[in-house]
Amino acid sequence: xxxxxxxxxxxxxxxxxxxxxxxxxxxxxxxxxxxxxxxxxxxxxxxxxxxxxxxxxxxxxxxxxxxxxxxxxxxxxxxxxxxxxxxxxxxxxxxxxxx
Amino acid sequence: xxxxxxxxxxxxxxxxxxxxxxxxxxxxxxxxxxxxxxxxxxxxxxxxxxxxxxxxxxxxxxxxxxxxxxxxxxxxxxxxxxxxxxxxxxxxxxxxxxxxxxxxxxxxxxxxxxxxxxxxxxxxxxxxxxxxxxxxxxxxxxxxxxxxxxxxxxxxxxxxxxxxxxxxxxxxxxxxxxxxxxxxxxxxxxxxxxxxxxxxxxxxxxxxxxxxxxxxxxxxxxxxxxxxxxxxxxxxxxxxxxxxxxxxxxxxxxxxxxxxxxxxxxxxxxxxxxxxxxxxxxxxxxxxxxxxxxxxxxxxxxxxxxxxxxxxxxxxxxxxxxxxxxxxxxxxxxxxxxxxxxxxxxxxxxxxxxxxxxxxxxxxxxxxxxxxxxxxxxxxxxxxxxxxxxxxxxxxxxxxxxxxxxxxxx
Numbered sequence: 017x018x019x020x021x022x023x024x025x026x027x028x029x030x031x032x033x034x035x036x037x038x039x040x041x042x043x044x045x046x047x048x049x050x051x052x053x054x055x056x057x058x059x060x061x062x063x064x065x066x067x068x069x070x071x072x073x074x075x076x077x078x079x080x081x082x083x084x085x086x087x088x089x090x091x092x093x094x095x096x097x098x099x100x101x102x103x104x105x106x107x108x109x110x111x112x113x114x115x
Numbered sequence: 116x117x118x119x120x121x122x123x124x125x126x127x128x129x130x131x132x133x134x135x136x137x138x139x140x141x142x143x144x145x146x147x148x149x150x151x152x153x154x155x156x157x158x159x160x161x162x163x164x165x166x167x168x169x170x171x172x173x174x175x176x177x178x179x180x181x182x183x184x185x186x187x188x189x190x191x192x193x194x195x196x197x198x199x200x201x202x203x204x205x206x207x208x209x210x211x212x213x214x215x216x217x218x219x220x221x222x223x224x225x226x227x228x229x230x231x232x233x234x235x236x237x238x239x240x241x242x243x244x245x246x247x248x249x250x251x252x253x254x255x256x257x258x259x260x261x262x263x264x265x266x267x268x269x270x271x272x273x274x275x276x277x278x279x280x281x282x283x284x285x286x287x288x289x290x291x292x293x294x295x296x297x298x299x300x301x302x303x304x305x306x307x308x309x310x311x312x313x314x315x316x317x318x319x320x321x322x323x324x325x326x327x328x329x330x331x332x333x334x335x336x337x338x339x340x341x342x343x344x345x346x347x348x349x350x351x352x353x354x355x356x357x358x359x360x361x362x363x364x365x366x367x368x369x370x371x372x373x374x375x376x377x378x379x380x381x382x383x384x385x386x387x388x389x390x391x392x393x394x395x396x397x398x399x400x401x402x403x404x405x406x407x408x409x410x411x412x413x414x415x416x417x418x419x420x421x422x423x424x425x426x427x428x429x430x431x432x433x434x435x436x437x438x439x440x441x442x443x444x445x446x447x448x449x450x451x452x453x454x455x456x457x458x459x460x461x462x463x464x465x466x467x468x469x470x471x472x473x474x475x476x477x478x479x480x481x482x483x484x485x486x487x488x489x490x491x492x493x494x495x496x497x498x499x500x501x502x503x504x505x506x507x508x509x510x511x512x513x514x515x516x517x518x519x520x521x522x523x524x525x
Binding site: 039041043045046047050052054055057059061063 | 212
């Protein structure tokens, strides 16, 4: 089938709710996780376990920021995590969900 | 591939070099049978091997892949679609969350098959083509194979399958056609994938004549850098990273660390380019199954240890190219801890020149080529010694490669 291109407007806004794309599979690894998107056939590496926790909890949290807080991301690290989430949004691994 | 920060500690590439609990993906060759006889075939395919995994064994293997969370398998051969259970196995894999990408010469991509493939979310197709013209392609892949591949691409495009792969092995004769390949891919809504010619399988016999020249390598590298992620490479040109910027991808040898090969009889090799006893880790029919081989084989354990840079230790580019491709070195008779035969600094060429004149380069084992089998014409049944590939090309005798189906020699 045709690989689904990531949505054109995939900018990330930590104040909005997100979830993992249903076609993405996460495999836990010692360094974090591997994420594979069956739609785009892209592989990503989540390079920290905390980031994996954030991504896994997105669906249950009202916002990206809340997911980071819940996973214990320190405020001074917030920027780095938001960048990581933005890259995942850009590649279609996570997507904004309708709250 | 994208690595998403933040990183904790070690570089990802170092983690990968130490191996993962399961491969990221693996190549699974389903059969040694093939209707073509490409001169550079990595797996020396032609004849089916009587010991090939049965449908039930293939299903059990897929179950294991699912348990290990292997995201997808690259199915090849031989020509995998020749197996009568091919489509059943594809369906079984995708139903068990193992994505499938399969390589084909296109001969069995009918309109019905194309429609079926276009409708699946978890199957990707790779059409092999090694020349942008029939003349260049057919010289390597056989008479009529260009037309066959083009017909398959037309059918996939007509069925609405966008983004299938057009897979090209870069050779001396087609490096000048890179823009033409891109145009063909664009015409059918496909994505171009370029990979490296390896001196593996029958490729060992033609590598000297077909591998790109040093100037062509540079041209290929520049072309790939310009295209970025638009053209896939299966991480196969990491030996060119010494030119400057690394190409997109992991840029490491994943053999036995993040990838491996399962061959049609269930033998597990370190990578698809290393079908030789030297790189045989075990067999999926063993008690531990595939996971047992992946996790406990002595060969894989060794590959996951820090590798010696050997003769490359003092080279400033070693960190970029990591000494290149193990299989390329092995089958050209070069030491594994030295330069790649296509080292961008030319060290490989010097090493090739310095080889002893009587050096017998390793022959691929096993060989399923159809051709040698036809040479033996016996009027009365007689016992023949199970064939063994010739130790060197000048040793070839009329029974080399002759393997009676029932004898199943190794």
